[in-house]
Amino acid sequence: MEESQLIEKIKGDDRTAFRTFYEIYKDMIYNVCYRMLNNKQDAEDATQDVFVKASRSIHKFRGDAKLSTWLYQIAVNTSLNYARRKKIVAWLSLDFLLGKEESLLDNPQTRPDLELEKNESEALVQQVIQSLPPRQRTAVILQRYEGLSYKEIATVMNTSLSAVESLLHHAKDNLTEKLTALLK
Amino acid sequence: MKHKEIRKKLLRYIDAELPQEERSEIQNHLQRCEQCRKDVERLSGAWNLSQPIKRAQPSPFLWNRISEQLAGKTQKTPLHKLELFIRHTARPALTAAVVILGLFIGIKVGHRLMTAELPSSQPADASIQLQGEFGLENFRVLSSGSLGVELAAFMDYENE
Numbered sequence: 001m002e003e004s005q006l007i008e009k010i011k012g013d014d015r016t017a018f019r020t021f022y023e024i025y026k027d028m029i030y031n032v033c034y035r036m037l038n039n040k041q042d043a044e045d046a047t048q049d050v051f052v053k054a055s056r057s058i059h060k061f062r063g064d065a066k067l068s069t070w071l072y073q074i075a076v077n078t079s080l081n082y083a084r085r086k087k088i089v090a091w092l093s094l095d096f097l098l099g100k101e102e103s104l105l106d107n108p109q110t111r112p113d114l115e116l117e118k119n120e121s122e123a124l125v126q127q128v129i130q131s132l133p134p135r136q137r138t139a140v141i142l143q144r145y146e147g148l149s150y151k152e153i154a155t156v157m158n159t160s161l162s163a164v165e166s167l168l169h170h171a172k173d174n175l176t177e178k179l180t181a182l183l184k
Numbered sequence: 185m186k187h188k189e190i191r192k193k194l195l196r197y198i199d200a201e202l203p204q205e206e207r208s209e210i211q212n213h214l215q216r217c218e219q220c221r222k223d224v225e226r227l228s229g230a231w232n233l234s235q236p237i238k239r240a241q242p243s244p245f246l247w248n249r250i251s252e253q254l255a256g257k258t259q260k261t262p263l264h265k266l267e268l269f270i271r272h273t274a275r276p277a278l279t280a281a282v283v284i285l286g287l288f289i290g291i292k293v294g295h296r297l298m299t300a301e302l303p304s305s306q307p308a309d310a311s312i313q314l315q316g317e318f319g320l321e322n323f324r325v326l327s328s329g330s331l332g333v334e335l336a337a338f339m340d341y342e343n344e
Contacts, residue, residue, distance in 0.1 A: 030242040043240075044246055092274065092275075125230050173192045176193070180227065
């Protein structure tokens with residue numbers, strides 16, 4: 001089935017078409033959310049939100065960009081909002097006073113999935129990427145793990161090409177500094 | 185470019201994202217600098233992904249959760265539920281607790297200020313206390329070693 005036909009069927013509230021849509025894109029969305037949030041459970045919750053939002057706003061999709069680009073936009077925004085809300089909830093729960101803060105590598109739930117990161121170096125790279133500011137992190141994840149071009153990244157992040165170049169430039173300078181210190 | 189500037193650009197050098205001029209400069213530097221050569225080796229090993237990139241898969245039950253939420257049965261994520269709890273219960277309770285604590289502190293501080301004794305401007309002196317006991321308040325007490333004591337002694341002497 002062609003993409004345009006699939007979209008028309010989903011707009012017509014065809015549940016089978018939506019199930020097909022889910023099966024095609026679930027891994028892509030889940031992996032983006034996982035890379036952004038570094039936690040399996042959070043990635044699943046965020047993926048659920050992404051597909052629910054996609055279903056409710058598919059009528060707004062005009063077809064001037066690829067469907068995958070539109071989904072990436074929803075996934076990135078959902079993941080960033082999710083991470084922000086989780087921080088606020090953690091602060092309000094006063095976990096930091098009870099010493100419940102854990103490093104990414106201590107908690108099995110938050111530790112990079114060793115199935116994905118077969119070697120320790122990749123786990124280290126993923127951890128260092130997580131330490132970047134949100135927009136730099138997003139740009140690096142979309143380029144490195146999703147293989148998007150600068151132009152596609154600019155569309156997903158709703159910014160200019162030069163802004164993406166600048167984000168990746170600074171992100172890689174930060175990563176170089178941190179990785180060279182950790183890899184010694 | 186200085187050594188420090190070159191070190192910052194090593195990852196972009198590995199990814200071939202630098203202009204040709206900068207690449208050549210870094211290549212020349214690497215021929216002379218063992219530290220940077222080792223860093224490039226370590227960074228390349230960690231940074232370059234093995235292909236194909238492994239994809240994780242979500243739980244097979246995720247579709248059920250999505251479809252139930254779309255069908256109108258509430259299947260909000262745990263984070264949503266916790267947010268609702270904080271917004272409707274914890275936050276008003278916390279606000280009330282802060283107000284009550286503020287009132288309590290204010291009352292305590294006010295009470296202490298009202299019942300605090302003022303310090304005496306004169307040092308306690310046994311002779312003053314005795315003066316009070318025997319009704320000699322009109323007589324000024326001269327403290328020992330003062331000029332008044334000397335003067336009184338002189339006047340006594342004069343009157344003798």
